[in-house]
Amino acid sequence: MTPAQTFDCAVIGGGVFGLATALELARRKRKTVLLDRLGSGHPVTSSTGLSRSIRIAYDQPFYVKLAQDALRAWRDLEAATGRGILHLTGQIDLGPAAKLQAIHDTVRAQGGAIRAADATELRRLMPELKPLAGEIGLYHADGGTVLAEQGMLALAAAAAQAGAVLHQRERVTAIELGAARPVVVAGPRRISAERVVIAAGPWSTALLEPIGIDLPLAPSVAQVTFLDAPDQVGRPGIAEWETSAAGGVYGHPVPGVGYKIAFDAGSTGWQPDVTDWSFDPDEECRILNWLKQRLPGMPARARLSQRHPWTMTPDADFIVDNRGPVTLACGCAGHAFKFGPALGRLVADVMDGALHPPELRLDRPALQRQASATAPIVR
Incomplete structure (x- = not known):
């Protein structure tokens, strides 16, 4: 032995x-x-993959504090290694009023800066966005992208x-x-x-x-789509929370590529010995249709779609x-x-x-x- x-x-x-x-x-x-x-x-x-979203917009104090710690820790790691990791352009949150109010109050209680944004302000922050009639969202600056x-x-x-x-x-x-x-x-x-x-x-x-x-x-297989939208790398990230039974959508800019969008729910079918996950063209089509309705000013051109696993808890x-x-x-x-x-x-x-x-x-x-x-x- x-x-x-x-x-x-x-x-x-x-x-x-x-x-x-x-x-x-x-x-x-x-x-x-x-x-x-x-x-x-x-x-x-x-x-x-190339990127992940980062935000302090949580409705639980534990995660707000952990995200605040993470921003400082990523910056320390950038300084220690000389690598650019954070691309902070802020984040817009949309969705049910109760969810947004809980996020707003929790972030503020932890000393974070976050504010309500009406339709005019949302269009100013992200001209590609089509707000709903009377829609009020949230915006905070401590969000954007981790270059994963x-x-x-x-x-x-x-x-x-x-x-x-x-x-x-x-x-x-x-x-x-x-x-x-x-x-x-x-x-x-x-x-x-x-x-x-x-x-x-x-x-x-x-x-x-x-x-x-x-x-x-519960291992899950999730798909993300990178848009061929290099002019949008300065735009804020976005999270549209639980707008239907299928869940919501999130996105963020990716320097050198454009913008990444995805549904916030995965699918079944994970296998431990898979060596390559082929993307689902139907899901790509569905996320591009969401884009055309919600962000009609964003180029609806998929540069790349990829699948990868994550692991859900109850x-x-x-x-x-x-x-x-x-x-x-x-x-x-x-x-x-x-x-x-x-x-x-x-x-x-x-x-x-x-x-x-x-x-x-x-x-x-x-x-x-x-x-x-x-x-x-x-x-």
Whole structure:
């Protein structure tokens, strides 16, 4: 049997949750190793692609504060690595009055700047938009775009610089508990660690069930469309909340490309061994039809459509909690990426017992329900 390598912490999963956690643990002088089955940023993983939205527009104080922390942490990472990661052009929020009021009041209560915008102001902020009669939306400046690919490269570089060992394209096949220290098995490699962090996105269930942790996680396949609209890269992001049973729509500018739009709900059909997700032309057609109605001034030309997974929980909140020597960091619920390096601090604090957010706990009542792969993002 191959002798086990010894670390303080082993992180399984090299997406944004895992990379950010490895970075933070290494900064805290923990001897840390990270393993990822496909390699960070692989096209069929959750943390892939050019861009993600970022916003402080949440109706829960926890996420507003986490987003505020994330903006500072991304800026620190930009300074440390020399990579441009944030493209902040603000965000417009549209949708049911009760939802918008809750967002407005929560952001203001956390010291954030957000304001109501009538139809005239909405057209000034985004001339391509066609407001509804009498529509009132919201606008805040601390929103826009995370250049995701650059963010992932920066997190990986910073983690390695801090001393984390990154094993890419190494699939974890087992976690052995019961001895004094857990052992993580990846092919012939055996890693002994005091703590194991499972941040494997939609692959988490396959690692958790054999060690007796059963979670209501529902992997989903989501599609995004990049518009050939280079003149719109200075426009704000947009979120239209829950306008129908099918959910809402979100979008944001992408420098060098144009503008990205997508429905905020995924579909069923995720498979763990898929090596390429073909885009759905019918969904592309539906999102372009929404564009023609809501943003008629935006060029309705699809430059590229892509599909990738995310993992829903029953309440669209993440799961970050400890179970013995294992720390869970999973259930992105379609809105985790924006928090980037702030996620690493969150997971490390939970691991160390310095923080135990009730929204993310394993024993919260919502986790007694089943999650739906087709549920919209409601956070």
